[in-house]
Amino acid sequence: MDFPLFHLDYAGNRMLIAFIAVVHVIVNHPMAVGAMPLVTLMEWWGWRRGDVRWDELARRILFACFIITTTVGALTGVGIWLSASLANPYAIGSLIRVFFWGWFTEWIIFCLEVGFILFYFLTWKTWSGKRKLMHIRIGLALSIFSWLTMAIIVAILGFMMDTGAWLENPSLIDGVLNPIYLPQLAFRTPFAMALAGLFALFLIFFFTKNNRKLRHRAVRFVSLWTLAWTPIYLLGAWWYWKSIPPNMIDNIPVALATQAFESWHTLVAWFIVFAVTVIVLVALWGVLTPKHLPRVALIVPMILCVILVGYFERVREFIRKPYVIEKYMYANGILVQDYPLLARDGVLQHASYTPVREITEENKIEAGRAMFVIACTRCHTVEGLNGVVDKLSSRFGNEPWPHEAVKNFLAKMHNSLTFMPPVPGTEKELDALTAYMLMLQTKPEHLRGAQDIGVDVPVDAAQDSTKPKEEQNVWQAMIAELQSP
Numbered sequence: 001m002d003f004p005l006f007h008l009d010y011a012g013n014r015m016l017i018a019f020i021a022v023v024h025v026i027v028n029h030p031m032a033v034g035a036m037p038l039v040t041l042m043e044w045w046g047w048r049r050g051d052v053r054w055d056e057l058a059r060r061i062l063f064a065c066f067i068i069t070t071t072v073g074a075l076t077g078v079g080i081w082l083s084a085s086l087a088n089p090y091a092i093g094s095l096i097r098v099f100f101w102g103w104f105t106e107w108i109i110f111c112l113e114v115g116f117i118l119f120y121f122l123t124w125k126t127w128s129g130k131r132k133l134m135h136i137r138i139g140l141a142l143s144i145f146s147w148l149t150m151a152i153i154v155a156i157l158g159f160m161m162d163t164g165a166w167l168e169n170p171s172l173i174d175g176v177l178n179p180i181y182l183p184q185l186a187f188r189t190p191f192a193m194a195l196a197g198l199f200a201l202f203l204i205f206f207f208t209k210n211n212r213k214l215r216h217r218a219v220r221f222v223s224l225w226t227l228a229w230t231p232i233y234l235l236g237a238w239w240y241w242k243s244i245p246p247n248m249i250d251n252i253p254v255a256l257a258t259q260a261f262e263s264w265h266t267l268v269a270w271f272i273v274f275a276v277t278v279i280v281l282v283a284l285w286g287v288l289t290p291k292h293l294p295r296v297a298l299i300v301p302m303i304l305c306v307i308l309v310g311y312f313e314r315v316r317e318f319i320r321k322p323y324v325i326e327k328y329m330y331a332n333g334i335l336v337q338d339y340p341l342l343a344r345d346g347v348l349q350h351a352s353y354t355p356v357r358e359i360t361e362e363n364k365i366e367a368g369r370a371m372f373v374i375a376c377t378r379c380h381t382v383e384g385l386n387g388v389v390d391k392l393s394s395r396f397g398n399e400p401w402p403h404e405a406v407k408n409f410l411a412k413m414h415n416s417l418t419f420m421p422p423v424p425g426t427e428k429e430l431d432a433l434t435a436y437m438l439m440l441q442t443k444p445e446h447l448r449g450a451q452d453i454g455v456d457v458p459v460d461a462a463q464d465s466t467k468p469k470e471e472q473n474v475w476q477a478m479i480a481e482l483q484s485p
């Protein structure tokens with residue numbers, strides 16, 4: 001509650017992160033983590049057989065990966081952290097405190113990775129003959145560095161789902177060695193390799209238009225690669241699945257298909273089985289009779305994979321709810337341990353940016369809006385995606401909503417809808433939140449974030465008596481600066 005809150009009322013903040021993150025994973029798993037070892041292997045294979053055309057095909061696949069990963073891949077990588085810091089600055093703040101050295105190392109490794117890929121690509125043609133083996137070694141180093149960046153970030157993702165021993169012993173090592181880390185890595189690594197095979201299959205289609213023989217050999221090679229990784233990622237997926245705590249498994253139906261379509265989740269689950277089967281069959285076909293593999297079969301698996309990856313990331317993000325960092329911080333950015341304090345003093349008393357602290361009959365709606373911004377907008381909008389007016393209408397109908405019933409519902413909804421954190425704060429604040437919800441029914445409004453309307457601070461914030469004298473002055477200066485046009 002120490003930051004002004006960014007908010008997008010149509011798409012929602014979550015959609016912003018989700019879009020960038022899914023694009024990032026779809027680009028980087030196949031084209032960086034998986035493709036670098038595949039291209040290196042292809043280069044080595046061509047070199048051993050003295051096949052110049054094969055070597056050129058490998059180089060062209062690398063070229064495509066090089067262009068896409070260093071532009072879309074790199075920008076969306078930064079974009080994830082930028083959008084996540086906008087949507088949930090508290091969560092990123094905590095993660096940086098825990099994983100500072102992890103992130104720092106990842107950044108160095110990423111810079112080296114970019115150096116390696118530039119070097120690998122630019123020396124491809126000149127480092128031929130005797131230097132070819134050296135060039136292949138550069139490819140190997142690049143492959144390791146690409147994998148390392150993912151390996152570090154996966155530790156942070158695992159930590160957000162299951163903090164493990166870290167809660168008792170908050171150290172970097174305990175954060176990294178969270179219970180989901182290794183299973184998730186054991187899944188993502190071979191999955192990225194298999195995805196690279198599918199992506200290469202897709203490229204081979206364009207790069208071998210005039211050379212059928214080369215196409216057949218390349219299709220067989222890459223299909224074999226994809227097929228070889230398949231049992232490994234399936235085993236990884238099984239281990240990952242086993243390591244997910246049961247309360248998160250309960251969230252999966254809503255995670256897969258939202259509440260309204262919850263009963264469709266078996267259909268979605270069948271789609272996943274279908275997609276994996278198609279991918280395996282196409283790969284099998286490519287190994288057995290690459291000549292007869294129809295052209296569409298080179299593209300369909302890639303499309304199915306894009307959908308699969310999107311779903312996979314959505315589910316992973318969703319099932320850790322109501323937490324953003326498991327058992328430590330709720331998705332609204334409030335620490336679990338602060339709930340009793342907020343229940344005693346009130347949320348608005350402790351919020352740095354709120355237009356009101358003391359609730360009166362006159363400012364009730366304003367207070368309710370502030371409560372909604374703090375406690376709900378990390379997941380809900382007013383009238384956009386996952387909009388609260390729609391949600392309440394589907395529960396309470398279109399007649400005027402009864403105040404007491406809505407209030408009771410809000411107070412208890414986290415018990416049955418376990419993906420939501422409890423409403424923080426006092427009874428009076430809950431009452432104000434309810435009043436704001438009821439007002440929205442008759443006068444829906446477009447809720448604007450701090451990026452549009454700036455920040456609100458109550459007059460008394462400037463003389464916050466709980467802060468020492470020196471700090472009060474800093475505070476006053478800051479507010480004066482923020483309020484000056």
Ligand code: HEC
Nearest residue numbers: 258259260321322331332375376379391392395419420423
């Ligand atoms: C962690 C994210 C999160 C937070 C924080 C959150 N919600 Fe929700 N809420 C959800 C999700 C997800 C759904 C279900 C969406 C769906 O699939 O329909 C939901 C559903 C609802 C519903 C519909 C319940 C029903 O009958 O099905 C209401 C009402 C609601 N939320 C109100 C609130 C209010 C008010 C707050 C703030 C005090 C809040 N939520 C905070 C994620 C959240």
